[in-house]
Amino acid sequence: MSASSSEATLPYRLRLPGPTAVPERVLQAAARPMIAHRGPEFLARFKSILDRLQPILGRSGIPPFVFASTGIGAMESAVVNVAGPGKRVLITTNGQWGPVFRRLAEGIGAEVDEVVSPLGAPVDLDGVRKALSEKDYAAVLTVHSESSTGALNDLKALGAIVGETDALLCCDSVSGLAGAEMRADAWGVDVVVSASQKCLMCPPGLGIASVSEKAWEVISRDDRGPRGYFDYRKFRPNSEKGEPTYTAPIAMLNALDESLTMIGETGLEETLARHKRLNRMLTAGLQALGFSLFPEGAPSPTLVVMRTPGGVSAPKLIACLQDHYNCAIAGTRFEELKESLVRIGTMGWVDETDIRTDLEQIAGALVDLDSAADIGTALSAAEAARGG
Ligand SMILES: *Cc1c(COP(=O)(O)O)cnc(C)c1O
Numbered sequence: 001m002s003a004s005s006s007e008a009t010l011p012y013r014l015r016l017p018g019p020t021a022v023p024e025r026v027l028q029a030a031a032r033p034m035i036a037h038r039g040p041e042f043l044a045r046f047k048s049i050l051d052r053l054q055p056i057l058g059r060s061g062i063p064p065f066v067f068a069s070t071g072i073g074a075m076e077s078a079v080v081n082v083a084g085p086g087k088r089v090l091i092t093t094n095g096q097w098g099p100v101f102r103r104l105a106e107g108i109g110a111e112v113d114e115v116v117s118p119l120g121a122p123v124d125l126d127g128v129r130k131a132l133s134e135k136d137y138a139a140v141l142t143v144h145s146e147s148s149t150g151a152l153n154d155l156k157a158l159g160a161i162v163g164e165t166d167a168l169l170c171c172d173s174v175s176g177l178a179g180a181e182m183r184a185d186a187w188g189v190d191v192v193v194s195a196s197q198k199c200l201m202c203p204p205g206l207g208i209a210s211v212s213e214k215a216w217e218v219i220s221r222d223d224r225g226p227r228g229y230f231d232y233r234k235f236r237p238n239s240e241k242g243e244p245t246y247t248a249p250i251a252m253l254n255a256l257d258e259s260l261t262m263i264g265e266t267g268l269e270e271t272l273a274r275h276k277r278l279n280r281m282l283t284a285g286l287q288a289l290g291f292s293l294f295p296e297g298a299p300s301p302t303l304v305v306m307r308t309p310g311g312v313s314a315p316k317l318i319a320c321l322q323d324h325y326n327c328a329i330a331g332t333r334f335e336e337l338k339e340s341l342v343r344i345g346t347m348g349w350v351d352e353t354d355i356r357t358d359l360e361q362i363a364g365a366l367v368d369l370d371s372a373a374d375i376g377t378a379l380s381a382a383e384a385a386r387g388g
Contacts, residue, residue: 013327015358017147017303017345018175019197019204022255026201029258030251037248045257047242052260055268057192057210058183063242065235066256068249069207071174071195076104077209077230078170078191079141084224085109087138090131090167092123092158096148096333097172101141108225113137119334120305122297123153129161137167138218139191144176148332150295150305150343152180159188168215174198177208178263179275179302179347190215196252199275199302201259201348205252209235275301277386278346278355284385285359285378289366294341302347307340312371314342320365327361355382 014021035042050063057064069077079101083089087110091101094117105112113135115127123142132140140162145152155171162169170191173182177192179199184192189212196206211219211232219232227233229246238245244253263271279301283293290309293299308314314331315338321327330343344358359378366373 010326013325013354013357013361015344015354016328016330017198017343018347020199020201020345020348021350022201022203023259023262023349025262026255026258030203030255032251032254034250037244037250042248042250042253043242046244046248046253049253049257049260050239050242052264053208053210056178056182056263058181058187059185059192059210059212061185061213062211062216062236063239064208064210065232065239065245066253067207067209067230067235067245068205068252069195069230070204071172071193071197071207072100072104073230074174074193074195074207074209075101075172077207077232078172078193079104079110080108080225080227080230081211081219081232082139082168082170082191082215083108083110086111087224088113088135090115090128090137090140092128092140092142092153093117094121094123094149094151094153095119095143095146097143097146098141101143101172105141110138119337120149120151120294120296122151122295123158125154125157125161128158132161132165132167137165139168139170141170142172144171144173144182145180145300145302147175147300147303147343148334150293150299150303152176152295152298152300154298155189156183156187163188168212168218170215175302175347176300178271180300181272184210184212188212196256198345199347200256201262202252202255205249206256272301274351275346277388278350278352279304280385280388281352281355281382282344282346282358285355285382286362288378288381289359289363289373291342303343303345305341305343308342309366309371312366312369314338314340316369317342317362317365320368321361324368325361325365327358352386
């Protein structure tokens with residue numbers, strides 16, 4: 001095994017589809033001394049965070065709610081605020097995250113229907129249309145970037161369909177926001193939830209929720225079960241004043257403040273374009289190494305999900321990258337795809353050098369596993385895919 005001796009000297013590379021690598025500047029910001037979370041310095045920072053999230057969300061109305069939580073907590077916040085015992089919700093499932101929405105909705109006693117698509121396929125829009133024509137739903141719960149399969153769901157089309165009804169469109173954009181375009185107002189996405197540890201280049205620990213006025217009509221009603229910690233009715237007045245709800249997770253918010261500054265320096269448009277460019281490059285390079293793209297429709301720009309070249313075991317490739325190259329990529333939880341699927345993030349703090357290193361290390365690992373790999377061809381293919 002050629003690379004085993006270099007294991008100790010190679011820098012650790014976090015190349016998962018989340019959590020993602022965090023820039024030094026952001027880590028430094030998180031390490032700043034604690035200050036009063038209701039003092040003037042912190043309040044100004046908090047207000048500025050809310051303001052700068054709005055264009056990333058594509059929202060101009062109600063300011064976002066930002067709280068200590070993982071992504072699934074943010075998903076739960078959407079469910080408890082738009083649904084409740086006996087309320088009917090429609091869930092789109094084309095991977096791992098629809099079933100999480102299902103568990104959360106069933107957990108609070110909501111009535112759940114599901115429109116299921118095969119793994120790798122986009123959301124079944126006709127199925128959603130049909131379901132909405134048959135029953136009334138309080139909400140449609142969907143996923144922006146389905147990080148288990150690499151599928152990007154068409155929120156604009158879904159928003160147009162759901163917008164014809166009284167149902168609210170609620171979207172898990174944990175692995176989409178700040179990497180894949182989100183236009184909540186324009187597309188009619190009534191609730192967007194996200195988290196800090198993916199394209200936003202922060203450590204895990206912050207949840208984000210953004211709601212439309214149409215959603216607020218429903219959220220402000222008192223006709224459901226208890227909402228506890230995630231009660232949006234508590235968050236809205238605070239957010240409107242630019243104040244945190246509960247004790248602010250200060251270190252995490254300092255980190256987000258810095259990552260938003262970095263996104264501002266790059267520009268949102270270029271940030272989104274970079275995700276697409278790096279995604280194209282990694283996809284093309286891996287295709288040249290014999291991998292094949294897994295998602296069938298539009299691939300999410302925030303991660304690459306591919307089948308390994310014939311005969312190469314994905315778990316062995318992942319273990320080889322870990323053991324010989326100190327590089328962490330992901331496999332899959334789906335039993336039937338375990339041997340063949342790998343997932344690599346193009347989220348957040350990633351650049352073209354990372355993509356070339358990905359290809360070099362993966363080519364090296366293929367050779368280590370006695371498979372053929374031509375790194376020159378892979379790098380040329382990636383370069384050729386740069387411009388789109
Ligand atoms: C990563 C991810 C989550 C993560 O939830 P956690 O609670 O932070 O682990 C949720 N949804 C999607 C689509 C994701 O990609």
